[in-house]
Amino acid sequence: MEPWRDEYVHVMPAAELAPGQLHELQAGEHRVVVGRLLSGEPVAFQALCPHEAASLVEGHFHGPAIDCPRHHYLFDVHSGDNLFPLPLYPMWKRAQVGDLRLGRFPATEREGWIVIARNPYSEPFDRPPER
């Protein structure tokens, strides 16, 4: 996939996004959190936690992972994989919980702006799960 052939949107001035910071905004039809890792890399992902729809803008980065403030689930912002707790769960619990994956948007910095693709890498989760 060549995400940068898709449309992209300028979402905020790059100077306003310091390392470790998170901002929530509307990008097209999606609520998106844009953040900057401590390495300086801008990233963008869905605004709601795939677990129970907590607001991820209130979370914190731990390395390349976003830490959800409600249950402290960790999601890799590059791969979307859940890093905690799913890999530790026994098989029976993993079967109950199912796949939890963070929807991400290609993000970069261009000419002083943070730009993100309109189309996510994977379909983001915009609603609480039905349980």
Next chain:
Amino acid sequence: MGKVARQVVEAAGINVNELLTKLVAAAGAEFTTFYYYTILRVNSIGLEGEGIKEIIEDARIEDRNHFEALVPRIYELGGKLPDDIRPFADQAGCPDAYLPDTLGGVAAERRGAGRTTFGEYPGRQPSSVQDLLTVLVEAERCAIRTYTDICHYTFGKDHRTYELALAILNEEIEHEAWFSEFLGEGPSGHFRRGSPGVSPYVARYMTADVGRQ
């Protein structure tokens, strides 16, 4: 409820209801962790398991102490524990620390496959203690993130909650280091507790004297 105690926290700019949500979630995590650590401890068996049983017990009792220390602050600020334990467990701020597959569940049912001259013996999976330690260390890391968040939220504004959260954070950091040491991640830098679950940082907040030696 401490009326003025709550007012001064609000006046300092804290959203007390949001703080109470964090504190109840933290108390729920301590309570459920105490339960799950009980299961992890009783399954910490064999030559390797016995070696870590005492530190699991220290962490288990100290997590219960954290619950005991958090509860008075929740009520002082006008909050309460849920009437029903089920939603309380669901609100817990950290995931459940389940027994890993290699010590329970489907994988454990396959453990009796080792055959010797004298018959079948239940053999534990080679990685079971490592799996157990991984569950423990990650539970402690979740607790560290929880109390770091509460410290950030209350620093300079709610002195009493900040000090309590900091005391708990100190113990959670020690717990992480103990388990991390057994996973080969380097020395913890600590020696053993004088008695199980003595809570050197949190004991002074346990005004009901529950669990103190």
